[in-house]
Amino acid sequence: MKDFKQIQKWLAEADAVIVTAGNGFAQMEGLDMFEDAAFPIEYQAVSKKYHVKTIADALDKNFDSWDEKWQFWSQLINEYSVEYEPSKAMKQLKELLNGKNYFIATSAFGHFFETAGFEQEKIFDVFGDWTRMQCSSGLNHGTYSDLSVVKRYINGQGEIPRCEDCDSPMEIHMPLNAHFFPDEDANTRFRWFLTRNQTKKVVVLELGVDPTSPQLLDPMVKLVEQFKDWHYVAADLSQDELPDNIQKRSAGLRMALPEVIEKISKNEG
Numbered sequence: 288m289k290d291f292k293q294i295q296k297w298l299a300e301a302d303a304v305i306v307t308a309g310n311g312f313a314q315m316e317g318l319d320m321f322e323d324a325a326f327p328i329e330y331q332a333v334s335k336k337y338h339v340k341t342i343a344d345a346l347d348k349n350f351d352s353w354d355e356k357w358q359f360w361s362q363l364i365n366e367y368s369v370e371y372e373p374s375k376a377m378k379q380l381k382e383l384l385n386g387k388n389y390f391i392a393t394s395a396f397g398h399f400f401e402t403a404g405f406e407q408e409k410i411f412d413v414f415g416d417w418t419r420m421q422c423s424s425g426l427n428h429g430t431y432s433d434l435s436v437v438k439r440y441i442n443g444q445g446e447i448p449r450c451e452d453c454d455s456p457m458e459i460h461m462p463l464n465a466h467f468f469p470d471e472d473a474n475t476r477f478r479w480f481l482t483r484n485q486t487k488k489v490v491v492l493e494l495g496v497d498p499t500s501p502q503l504l505d506p507m508v509k510l511v512e513q514f515k516d517w518h519y520v521a522a523d524l525s526q527d528e529l530p531d532n533i534q535k536r537s538a539g540l541r542m543a544l545p546e547v548i549e550k551i552s553k554n555e556g
């Protein structure tokens with residue numbers, strides 16, 4: 288069903304809106320982890336030395352030194368997050384959620400929603416946020432902004448950041464190894480949001496979620512199956528791919544994200 292008037296009605300009547308934003312959303316905002324044409328040119332040294340063709344490959348590699356890691360991370364963070372400007376669709380989404388009771392769960396780690404002005408306490412960065420750093424010791428010594436580190440590296444005066452507690456090198460706050468600590472406060476806020484709205488009218492808006500972030504896919508569909516006043520609006524699934532028992536209160540659009548956001552926004556209706 289591609290009845291956008293109906294979707295607009297669900298949104299207008301919703302007590303709460305939950306946005307799940309995945310890899311496709313990050314791509315829309317300029318960060319494509321799996322792009323393999325520009326990366327080998329733009330990041331030639333890293334690409335050649337470590338035989339990697341994408342950001343995803345490169346982040347997975349264990350570089351020879353912390354200095355090399357931070358040099359590379361700084362370049363990425365600077366390009367994709369420091370210099371980031373929200374897309375038109377991102378601004379429309381902000382407009383759409385303005386004044387609404389919403390929560391965003393995203394696997395996009397580029398700090399996009401925060402930069403676009405969504406409320407920090409309404410965002411859960413499931414895969415972390417690379418503008419923050421954590422201790423590499425394996426112990427949870429908290430997270431800190433790494434933007435001043437990035438700035439120094441970009442200016443050619445980089446220095447490996449060290450943990451205030453144990454002096455281990457710091458690393459970007461992403462699940463690159465077994466000792467990634469998700470933001471527990473944000474996770475708790477998200478869980479509470481789900482619990483609090485079980486019996487309310489809720490729209491779950493899936494934007495660019497794919498199997499690279501499974502925790503944002505099936506568990507959310509299961510919740511919609513469970514709670515009868517919840518709706519599932521999926522940008523990436525077709526109507527056929529949605530479970531039978533939620534067909535009538537869901538929409539599988541399988542359309543490009545900017546188009547979805549434009550069409551469900553009331554003014555554009």
Ligand SMILES: [Zn+2]
Pocket residue numbers: 422423424426428450451452453454455
């Ligand atoms: Zn430490």
